[in-house]
Amino acid sequence: MMRNxxxxxxxxxxxxxxxxxxxxxxxxxxxxxxxxxxxxxxxxALTEISMLSIFYQKEPPTKDNVILKEVEKRTNTKLDITWVTPNNFSEKVNVTLASGDLPDLMLVTDTSNAAFRNMAKQGAFWDLTDMIKEYPNLMRFPDVTFTNNTIEGKLYGVPRVRPTEGNAQPLIRTDWLEKLNLSMPKTTDDLYQVMKAFKENAPDGQKDTVGLSGYVNQSDMGQFGFIQSAFTGASGKYKVQDDKLVDTTFDPEMRNSLEWFHKAFEEKLIPQDFALLKHDQAKDLMYAGKAGIFPDKPNQIPGMLKEIKASGQESADLEWQSSLTGAYGPYASKGNGHFGMFVISKKTSEEKVKKLLQFLDYGASDEGHELANYGIEGVDFTLDNGQYTLTEQALNDPSFQFMQNIFMKYDKYANLGTGITSGKLKIEQGLIDEAGEVSIPEPISGLISETGSQMGSDYNKKIQDMKTKVMMGKSSLEDWDQFTETLKADATYMKILKEYNEAYLERESAAK
Incomplete structure (x- = not known):
């Protein structure tokens, strides 16, 4: 454990x-x-570090948490961390930014936040563009991770690195495929036929089975987003066509995707209350054997299988779909290489900034990564031939892996998670590699449209509201056509696309 x-x-x-x-x-x-x-x-002397961070565990750690104490011991720090749930995190960040009373390290998950970007430009945070180069573990992050976090060419924080491959794509009950003598679907048409077979032939014996479980958010397609993207060939709302950005809202394949979803709704291949479901509720249908497909990351497979088998389905098995082919060819989602970044207040002394970077650099090391993900050897995990196995103590700890929210190293296969058998691990890694060959990034990641920052969310809600209505048959495809024509005639809406294009072309020119 001393190697780093x-x-x-x-x-x-x-x-x-x-x-x-x-x-x-x-x-x-x-x-x-x-x-x-x-x-x-x-x-x-201990370095005292105050911090604001998010947590996704059931509970935040207590101040006397053993792993937290071990982190302090290994980094020679005294940590004072304010943990905030995802539901309230954006609001907490905005309030903290407005107060001007910033902790030493503050996580900003939405780096397109207008208030944050303005404060950065005004010198509220340390410019780490050159300083970060002295920290070898942080510099192992892929270039895209840094590029997508710059503001006018400057880096005002330490990115929370994320793997670019292994994103939310269909997890499919392969035991159902075998039972019905079906192959893994490769196209959107194939997927529809598998959903239909799961519904009509009910491999689980339940008549109320749906083929695909999922939900939509107020401003996007939520867990159905991957399938929409397979139609449009785009990660997100925009894609590059003829060296410029185009809005997929106007793409004919967007219309086709809505027709596909409406048909699936009519034939009850997706939940009839999908517009009301939350993430956990949609996933519960998989746990109960009432759905055969749920789009998510491959790191969800071990936990989902455990829940499914606990409901009596001992032969259950799941596989992650590496890509799906639509009209524009094979599609997989490529992540932007980060989920926000930790910023450092300019009020912090340069000497302490170096201590903070040293702290985060340790978190990006092999040892820091192991501590954050698996805890303490012999207590939280055992290691056998490179394979980590979590103990019951770790599995039953409601705050376990809380340091994952702060400590991160770049690992191409990080989205595979833990608990996968060695044989299965090689298969999953191969699927990640396959996805990487066809994955498409979101072209506007790291770019800003001022009009979009002010009005974009309102438009996105209107667009998604119309999509949901079309999916449920409350509005027709002709209504969708009229709606998109209205958007094309809306000068403010089209200005968002114009501003993104200007920012995109400026970035592309600077890169040449």
Whole structure:
């Protein structure tokens, strides 16, 4: 566990050597480690770090949490972390930004936040563009992770790195496929036929089975987004066509996707209350054996199988679909390489900034990653031939893996998660590699439209509201056609596309 402490120990040794050099003649021969010299206290002084971070676990850790204490011990820090749930996090960030009373490290998940970007431009945060280059573990992040977090070419925080492959794509009950003598679907048409077979032939014996479980959000297609993207060939709302951005709202394949979903709704292949479902409720249909497909990351497979088998379906098995082919060819979602970043207030001294970067650099090391993901060996996990197995203590800890929200290293296969058998792991890694060959990034990631920042969410809600109505048959495809024509005639709406194009072309030109 000491393999990544070498740099830190070298630093300590250097400080001790300097201490001897400058104090050896004045302390009557006392060495630097002599407590009475005062130097040991200076060298070993804890760095106090206040922090605002998100947490996705059932509970945040207590202040005496063993893993939290171990983090402090290994990084020589004293941590004061304010943990906030996802439901309230954006509001908390906005309130904190407005107050001006910022912690040492603050997570900003929405780096397109207008208030945050304005404060960055005005010098509220440290520009880390050059400083971060001194920290080797952080510099292992892929280039896209940094590019998508810059503001006018400057990096105002440490990105929370994420793998670009292994995103929310269909998880399919392969035991059902085998039972019905079906192959893994490759196209949107194939997927529809599998959904229909799952519904009509009810492999689980339940008459109320749906083929695909999912939901929509107020402003996007939610868990159905991947299938829509397979139709449009785009990650998100915009895609590159003839070296410029186009809005997929106007793409003929967007209309075709709505027709596909409406047909699935009419034939009851998707939940009839999909517009009201939340994430957990939609996933519960899979747990209960009432759905055969649910789009999510492959790291959900072990936990989902555990829940499904607990309901009596012992032969259950799941597989992640690496891509889906639509009119524009094979499609897989490519992530933007991050989920926000930790910013450092400009009020923080440069000396402390280096301590904070050292702290996050440790978190991006192999050792820091292991501690955040698996805890302490012998207590939280066992390691056998490179395979981690979590103990019951870890599995039953409602706050376990809380440090994942802060400590992150880049790992191409990180979205596979834990608990996958070695044989299955190789298969899953192969699927990740396959996805990487066809995955498409979101072209506007890291770009800003001022009009979009002000009005975009309102338009997105209107667009999704119309999509939902068409899916449920409350509005027709002809109504959709009229709606999109209205958008094309809306100068404010079209200005958003114009501004994104200007930002995109400027970035592309700078990269050449």
């Amino acid at each position: 402490k070498r740099g830190f120990m070298v630093c300590l040794v250097s400080l001790l050597a300097l201490s001897v050099l400058f104090t050896g003649c004045s302390n009557n021969g006392k060495g630097a480690s002599d407590p009475s010299s005062g130097n040991e206290q200076e060298v070993n």
